[in-house]
Amino acid sequence: MLHGSASIEIAPLNILGLLSLIFWALVLIISIKYLVFILRADNRGEGGILSLTALVMPLRTAARTRPGFIMVLGLFGAALLYADGIITPAISVLSAVEGLSVAAPACSTVTSS
Secondary structure (H helix, E strand, O other), X not given: OOOOXXXXXXXXXXXXXXXXXXXXXHHHHHHHHHHHHHHXXXXXXXXOHHHHHHHHHHHHHHHOXXXXXXXXXXXXXXXXXXXXXXXXXXXXXXXXXXXXXXXOHHHOOOOOO
């Protein structure tokens, strides 16, 4: 976006506009992904991976599975969900900064040796 035939000038206002675009894209993607899709999992008004585990628990008698194993799987799923929520914004920001340094090398603060 900062180079090529349809490039824009590297100016503080343009950089601020690109950063705003990145920020709002991340906010909307995370909001839509988590608030609309993930939190729609419902167990009598409760949502999330642990409520899905509670929904599976009655099925354990038919499957002859120990309840501890299913609970560990539910806790593991909850841990993965929390880890995803923690690492996704960090990776997104790092990717955006790396992409900005590729798109506009003049904006890069780190010089390669």
